[in-house]
Amino acid sequence: MSADTPVATATYRLELQDIVKSYGGVRAIRHADFALKPGTVHALVGENGAGKSTLIKIIAGAEIPDAGTIAFDGSAKTISSTSDSIALGVQTVYQEPQLFPELSVAENVFVGRELKKGGRVDWKAEADQIQGLLDTVGLPARIATVPVGTLSIAEQQQVSIAKALAGQASVLILDEPSAILTDSEIEVLFTVIRRLTATGVSVIYISHRLDELFVIADEVTVMRDGETITTRPIGELSVREIAELMVGGVLAEARPKGSGTSGETVLELLNLSRTGKFENVSLTVRSGEIVGLYGLVGSGAGDIAGVIYGMDKATSGTMRLSGSEVVVKRPSQAKRIGIRLLPANRSAQGSFSFQSISLNIVIGELGKLSRVPGWVSGRVQRDIARDFVKRLAVKTPSEKQPISAMSGGNAQKVVLARQLVQTPKLLVLAEPTQGVDVGAKEEIHRIISNLADDGSAVLVVTSDLGEVLRISDRILVIRAGEVAAEFTPQATQVEILAAAAGDQTTEELS
Amino acid sequence: MTLDERTKPAPQSGRPAGSSTATAKRILPLPVTGQEFVLIGVLIVLWILLGIFTPAFLTPNSIQPLLVSVAPIALIGVGMTFIIITAGIDVSVGGAIMLCAVIVAKTMVSVDIPLIGAVALAIVVGLVLGVVNGVLIAYGRVAAIIITFGTANIFQFLALRVFGSSTVNGIPSTLEVFGRGEAGRTLGVPNSFAIMIVIAAVAWWYLRHASGGRHLFAIGGNANAARLVGIKVQPRLLVAYALTGALVGLGACFILASGTATLDQSVGSGKELQVIAAVVIGGTSILGGRGSVIGTVLGAILVQTVTSGVTQLGWPSQLANLFVGIFIIIAVGTDLLRERARRKA
Numbered sequence: 001m002s003a004d005t006p007v008a009t010a011t012y013r014l015e016l017q018d019i020v021k022s023y024g025g026v027r028a029i030r031h032a033d034f035a036l037k038p039g040t041v042h043a044l045v046g047e048n049g050a051g052k053s054t055l056i057k058i059i060a061g062a063e064i065p066d067a068g069t070i071a072f073d074g075s076a077k078t079i080s081s082t083s084d085s086i087a088l089g090v091q092t093v094y095q096e097p098q099l100f101p102e103l104s105v106a107e108n109v110f111v112g113r114e115l116k117k118g119g120r121v122d123w124k125a126e127a128d129q130i131q132g133l134l135d136t137v138g139l140p141a142r143i144a145t146v147p148v149g150t151l152s153i154a155e156q157q158q159v160s161i162a163k164a165l166a167g168q169a170s171v172l173i174l175d176e177p178s179a180i181l182t183d184s185e186i187e188v189l190f191t192v193i194r195r196l197t198a199t200g201v202s203v204i205y206i207s208h209r210l211d212e213l214f215v216i217a218d219e220v221t222v223m224r225d226g227e228t229i230t231t232r233p234i235g236e237l238s239v240r241e242i243a244e245l246m247v248g249g250v251l252a253e254a255r256p257k258g259s260g261t262s263g264e265t266v267l268e269l270l271n272l273s274r275t276g277k278f279e280n281v282s283l284t285v286r287s288g289e290i291v292g293l294y295g296l297v298g299s300g301a302g303d304i305a306g307v308i309y310g311m312d313k314a315t316s317g318t319m320r321l322s323g324s325e326v327v328v329k330r331p332s333q334a335k336r337i338g339i340r341l342l343p344a345n346r347s348a349q350g351s352f353s354f355q356s357i358s359l360n361i362v363i364g365e366l367g368k369l370s371r372v373p374g375w376v377s378g379r380v381q382r383d384i385a386r387d388f389v390k391r392l393a394v395k396t397p398s399e400k401q402p403i404s405a406m407s408g409g410n411a412q413k414v415v416l417a418r419q420l421v422q423t424p425k426l427l428v429l430a431e432p433t434q435g436v437d438v439g440a441k442e443e444i445h446r447i448i449s450n451l452a453d454d455g456s457a458v459l460v461v462t463s464d465l466g467e468v469l470r471i472s473d474r475i476l477v478i479r480a481g482e483v484a485a486e487f488t489p490q491a492t493q494v495e496i497l498a499a500a501a502g503d504q505t506t507e508e509l510s
Numbered sequence: 511m512t513l514d515e516r517t518k519p520a521p522q523s524g525r526p527a528g529s530s531t532a533t534a535k536r537i538l539p540l541p542v543t544g545q546e547f548v549l550i551g552v553l554i555v556l557w558i559l560l561g562i563f564t565p566a567f568l569t570p571n572s573i574q575p576l577l578v579s580v581a582p583i584a585l586i587g588v589g590m591t592f593i594i595i596t597a598g599i600d601v602s603v604g605g606a607i608m609l610c611a612v613i614v615a616k617t618m619v620s621v622d623i624p625l626i627g628a629v630a631l632a633i634v635v636g637l638v639l640g641v642v643n644g645v646l647i648a649y650g651r652v653a654a655i656i657i658t659f660g661t662a663n664i665f666q667f668l669a670l671r672v673f674g675s676s677t678v679n680g681i682p683s684t685l686e687v688f689g690r691g692e693a694g695r696t697l698g699v700p701n702s703f704a705i706m707i708v709i710a711a712v713a714w715w716y717l718r719h720a721s722g723g724r725h726l727f728a729i730g731g732n733a734n735a736a737r738l739v740g741i742k743v744q745p746r747l748l749v750a751y752a753l754t755g756a757l758v759g760l761g762a763c764f765i766l767a768s769g770t771a772t773l774d775q776s777v778g779s780g781k782e783l784q785v786i787a788a789v790v791i792g793g794t795s796i797l798g799g800r801g802s803v804i805g806t807v808l809g810a811i812l813v814q815t816v817t818s819g820v821t822q823l824g825w826p827s828q829l830a831n832l833f834v835g836i837f838i839i840i841a842v843g844t845d846l847l848r849e850r851a852r853r854k855a
């Protein structure tokens with residue numbers, strides 16, 4: 001980082017050109033240009049997998065690009081570690097606050113770069129500085145002494161920003177800061193951001209909520225399939241136009257029209273609420289029908305699945321299964337009445353890593369596989385496993401392989417097979433193809449479709465736009481914990497994305 | 511000691527109390543925590559009750575041996591507090607005490623080694639054992655409980671090899687300044703207890719005021735975030751285990767001194783549980799990120815008071831285990847409930 005030649009005419013705080021980055025054989029970023037002006041808010045948007053996080057990691061020094069140049073204030077720099085990036089004034093506020101719950105707010109702000117006097121921490125100097133920092137991020141000075149663990153998520157985020165500022169940030173990256181905040185908390189966040197930009201700090205703002213960009217951003221860069229598609233002043237675009245740029249012209253082929261419209265109602269939710277997560281959600285899923293629940297990160301769609309399966313409790317509203325009211329208190333009860341859930345996080349909630357494929361498939365029904373209660377027949381277990389390995393085209397030399405040895409797509413098929421050992425009345429799938437390659441995704445969609453054709457009611461919770469259009473008979477869009485709109489699979493990606501991201505006009509049209 | 515500290519929390523209190531000085535006092539972690547006040551209260555009540563029911567309890571003849579028995583537990587507990595604050599644990603201290611004690615005892619029997627030499631030998635041996643633990647845990651990145659469970663067995667094996675026969679006999683009185691006798695007291699206070707208090711006070715200051723100490727709390731609270739803010743996590747962990755090792759060495763001297771001229775193979779046995787009990791009862795969170803040396807000292811006093819009290823009351827001695835067990839469950843239970851309440855909020 002020596003011999004930097006400052007360019008007098010530099011207008012950009014940070015400029016990335018011709019960035020390329022691959023992981024293994026996968027091109028995460030095919031070509032990206034990004035230019036950040038001083039004292040502005042620059043929004044970075046794109047669908048999941050468009051390359052936003054990789055680009056951010058490159059700026060933060062967590063990833064090193066394969067090609068391309070990075071310049072700060074007009075002079076070329078090499079960023080080869082996070083500390084290089086921090087030294088250049090880049091600070092990142094992650095979606096999950098990276099804080100120390102037991103330590104006070106003040107200590108959290110200064111930890112790792114304590115002000116010192118002799119061998120000890122200079123509490124007085126820290127106390128002097130903390131006042132100003134907390135003031136800037138909109139927190140009262142008295143909060144300095146409180147353990148961070150007792151604060152709300154919104155306040156923790158403000159502390160994270162204060163921490164970034166204590167690190168002399170000139171470029172502040174905010175990774176989906178609004179996803180976890182309420183509307184009034186977002187207002188506070190925006191006030192803080194405006195205060196920072198007024199002092200010359202540049203902000204890179206990542207968000208899925210397109211409507212708020214028009215309130216806070218100066219410019220927007222859209223990414224799609226690993227490329228930066230365009231950078232424009234926000235005033236030149238509308239929510240709909242941004243959505244169009246994000247999804248491109250890709251059209252999904254839907255399930256045959258008219259599938260699953262005739263069956264009996266299996267699941268019925270009436271004004272179901274879970275405080276702080278979702279409010280007054282009403283929906284029905286019929287036998288043979290696939291209903292897609294589409295929502296962006298933090299929309300509350302995933303929480304609805306959790307309540308249906310009894311992982312969380314509803315705070316109000318009713319749920320009916322095949323006409324009779326049920327209160328599902330725990331997953332074992334949900335299972336007993338014929339509900340199955342494919343959890344979103346396969347490694348944390350779905351698989352028993354060191355166990356064999358066959359055990360992973362039958363684990364939920366062990367007690368029912370034999371005539372002798374409590375006895376697990378190896379033969380029955382093997383037969384069931386072999387049957388599913390064949391039916392779901394799981395690629396493995398043997399059903400005895402541990403699931404940890406399999407690729408994401410095959411492991412997901414195994415976890416899915418577990419839900420099908422006893423044909424479910426209602427199958428709830430959360431992000432069924434996340435982290436799954438394209439081929440396996442196709443096959444999983446086919447399996448889900450066949451299951452519905454055989455009479456199960458299916459609810460797919462997903463933040464994958466292409467997926468929801470492909471496999472749903474009906475699409476419900478969840479935004480801010482409410483059912484914002486309903487679509488047929490003939491809707492366009494743009495319409496759905498606009499509804500999910502908060503374009504009021506689309507909502508009325510539907 | 512604790513109450514005095516509370517009245518003058520910040521060293522710069524000589525200055526006029528400006529608003530930032532006031533805040534400086536408050537951004538400091540509290541010098542004495544709520545749990546420590548509870549412990550002090552419990553101790554006072556216990557001592558009064560014991561004083562009423564066994565009049566001999568509140569006499570020097572009873573208190574002095576109690577403090578002698580507290581000293582090694584609290585001393586090693588200081589190191590254990592550092593470790594548990596980082597969300598680690600060391601279950602090898604029992605084995606390490608045994609190894610230190612037998613090496614020092616055998617050396618004293620065969621060579622005419624002065625006091626300072628015996629203490630230095632014990633500390634060096636303990637330090638080496640602590641460094642072994644620390645290196646494996648910090649740089650090998652294996653769970654502390656697994657590593658120290660393993661080294662506990664290895665230390666015991668080595669100690670038994672050094673023992674050779676079942677006991678070491680005829681240990682000279684080199685270490686009597688740490689012992690139960692008259693030579694082990696200054697102005698009526700056992701020297702080992704006084705030394706423990708001095709070391710605990712330094713440790714208390716370090717955890718509260720030195721950045722290195724604060725980093726231990728950060729590591730225990732969120733090791734990943736600690737790494738992100740540039741804290742050198744591995745060396746800090748190594749230091750915590752090495753310190754504990756060194757304190758085990760000194761503690762082994764205290765234990766040797768308070769025993770007879772014969773050392774048998776039960777030395778150190780179960781001590782790791784007493785030490786961990788003292789730390790946990792003292793309010794240090796087993797989940798890491800929170801804890802205090804004062805609590806540990808109080809916890810050690812409480813554990814030994816219960817043990818000694820049960821004996822003096824003429825109750826069956828296993829009741830001591832019952833009471834200590836209840837104290838541990840209450841301490842850990844309140845900690846976990848607190849943590850769960852916070853997660854929900």
